[in-house]
Amino acid sequence: MDTTLLSALVRRNRLARFAPRPGAGQAPPLPRWRLVFALLALGATTACMEGYPTQDVAAVDPLYLTQDQRLAQLNALGNDAHPERKWSYAMRPGCVLRIDFDGKAGPRPPFDIPLRGAVVKVATDKADQTFDVEVKPVNPGAPHQVTVLEAQDWALAVGMSRVLRVMEKGCTDEGIVQWQPLATHLALSDF
Known part of the structure; x- marks a missing residue:
């Protein structure tokens, strides 16, 4: 082999150590498992979005309503619970x-x-695929247990049971107490 060729190869190898490597200065490539994981996570988060409401429904607290407002809430729930x-x-x-x-x-x-x-409870009717709100009066002559609402949505049934419980607490021996919202009874001097 020619000495000039040999010296050129040696010189090239010495300089090659200082030459930039291919891809230097770029971000290292992601391993395949990370890329697959990122794609699966993206797919899972978009799949979970289906079926959820796009806006929050304002929850009405029956403790802050009058009996008439609670009755109106019962009628609204009774109208919307089942088509x-x-x-x-x-x-x-x-x-x-x-x-x-x-x-x-x-x-x-x-x-x-x-x-x-009365005792108010929510029961699941699997045959009818509804959530039933049942009221059991304590009076001996009253019916044993009566369904007062059949809802397709569990949240509506629970809301109805809560309003009924608060309505029952608003009753007195003289009839119905017209409770006012809590804020109307309290003044800043009460604190």
């Missing part, structure tokens, strides 16, 4: 809740339920 069934409510003297129900078979006769001391 094929409509429930409407009215308060009678003695803290008795009158319930009108219109279903697939048409309207039924209204019935009354005494609320004072």
Whole structure:
């Protein structure tokens, strides 16, 4: 081999140590598993967005409502709870809740339920695929347990049960106490 060629190769190898490497100055490539993970995470977050409401629904606290406002809330829930069934409510003297129900078979006769001391619960009706709000009066002559709402949405059923419990607490021996919102009873001097 020629010495000039040999010296040129040696010189080239010595200079090669100082030459920039290919891809130098660029970000190192991501390993494949990181890229796959990033794509899966992106897909999972977009898939979880389906079915969720785009706006929050304002929750009304029945503790801050009057009895008339609570009754209006019951009627709104009874109207929206199921597309094929409509429930409407009215308060009678003695803290008795009158319930009108219109279903697939048409309207039924209204019935009354005494609320004072009643137990309210939410039950799942798997056969009908609804969440039922049931009221069990404590009076011996009253019906054992009555369904006062059948909702397709669990949150509506729980909201109805809460409003009913607060309505029951608003009843007195003389009839119905017209509770005012808490803020109207308190003054800054009370603190």
